[in-house]
Amino acid sequence: MKVLIRYGDDTAQCDVQESASIASKIRIHVYPNGRIEIEAPLGKSVNEIQNAAQKRARWVFSHLKVASSARALSLAREYVSGEGHFYLGRRYKLTVSPAPMAQSSVKLTRGRLEVAVYSCDPAVVRRRLKNWYHERAQDYLSRRLSHWVATLPFLKVEPPLKLISMSTQWGSCSPQGTIHLNPALVKAPRQCIDYVIVHEVCHLVEHNHSRRFYHLLDRYMPDWRSAKAELDGLAEMLLME
Ligand SMILES: [Zn+2]
Structure with a gap:
């Protein structure tokens, strides 16, 4: 229980x-x-x-x-082989190997996050991984946003999405209606990502955390509280660079 x-x-x-x-x-x-x-x-x-x-x-x-x-x-992250890194809520073991500049790559394979870079210097690995997370976030988060725009009847057009790294926040909705999401969100479990997206798009209709806002959230995502609790529990770890 x-x-x-x-x-x-x-x-x-x-x-x-x-x-x-x-x-x-x-x-x-x-x-x-x-x-x-x-x-x-x-x-x-x-x-x-x-x-x-x-x-x-x-x-x-x-x-x-x-x-x-x-x-x-x-x-605190060290960006060395063996360390755990997250993607869509799963933990992957980082492996770092040297590769010529033109063959630099990041791949997910069987529980491993394989980074091949020109230098195993942690600062270089960190930058390469950050770029990779940003690309993945752009792809996954925008697909989920489109999904919710198609699903939620109160949304008629897809709002613009902008990825912004934030140290303490997962997302926000600007008064002009742009949805800002933290690219680190792509490290979180899928249900947590959906919760943040639905929370922010509800702000397109209700700009503050009023009762009407929570009614909207409850109606279209009845289990949002458990997703939020899960994400809160992971925040420290996922936001750590
Ligand atoms: Zn809010």
């Missing part, structure tokens, strides 16, 4: 474990990997568990923050 708790604009998903112990209290643990576990005595209703967890939201979110900055410190 899972329950969602909220704090400000943030949502977090908690795994509920029923404990057979005689203790009658609901306990919450936040693990270093960001997992939240609720230990609930047998017989508690989902509502009781949800309410008890929600009351401790402030405590949970402060612990999540500490856990995620600790992870960020240990996750």
